[in-house]
Amino acid sequence: MTPTAPNPAYDPNNVFARILRGEIPCHKVYENDAALAFHDITSAAPVHVLVIPRGAYTDFHDFTRRATPEEIAKFWQAVDHVVQQENLLPAGFRLITNTGPDSGQEVPHFHVHLLGGEKLGPLLSRKS
Numbered sequence: 001m002t003p004t005a006p007n008p009a010y011d012p013n014n015v016f017a018r019i020l021r022g023e024i025p026c027h028k029v030y031e032n033d034a035a036l037a038f039h040d041i042t043s044a045a046p047v048h049v050l051v052i053p054r055g056a057y058t059d060f061h062d063f064t065r066r067a068t069p070e071e072i073a074k075f076w077q078a079v080d081h082v083v084q085q086e087n088l089l090p091a092g093f094r095l096i097t098n099t100g101p102d103s104g105q106e107v108p109h110f111h112v113h114l115l116g117g118e119k120l121g122p123l124l125s126r127k128s
């Protein structure tokens with residue numbers, strides 16, 4: 001499962017890269033050979049899990065362009081596994097991925113936020 005080429009924009013010292021290397025701890029929820037899922041340190045809902053690929057991708061766009069079909073499939077299978085493990089159906093859940101400055105992306109390693117466990121309210125609260 002090797003991506004097409006290294007991404008020079010990827011920062012190998014971002015916090016999720018360090019979690020993947022075991023340099024800092026996480027509260028693991030699930031893993032497979034392409035993805036790791038763990039609790040967000042600042043929970044925004046009763047269930048707030050981050051799912052990240054093991055490969056070095058900066059964001060959704062980078063992942064979608066450069067990851068192998070097998071990596072992409074196993075990443076989304078991991079997301080689906082956590083949905084079931086956390087009993088988020090049939091009540092439902094929300095998936096969010098931030099990409100780039102307009103989104104407020106803080107960690108430059110592709111991740112999805114999986115949120116649920118209560119009614120989540122409006123998608124965005126716009127700044128005035």
Ligand code: AMP
Nearest residue numbers: 015026039040041042098104105106107
């Ligand atoms: P984003 O703004 O989409 O890049 O979200 C990054 C998320 O990573 C935030 O919700 C943070 O609370 C979360 N986060 C940052 N550091 C850690 C960490 N060490 N363990 C778990 N979650 C983290």
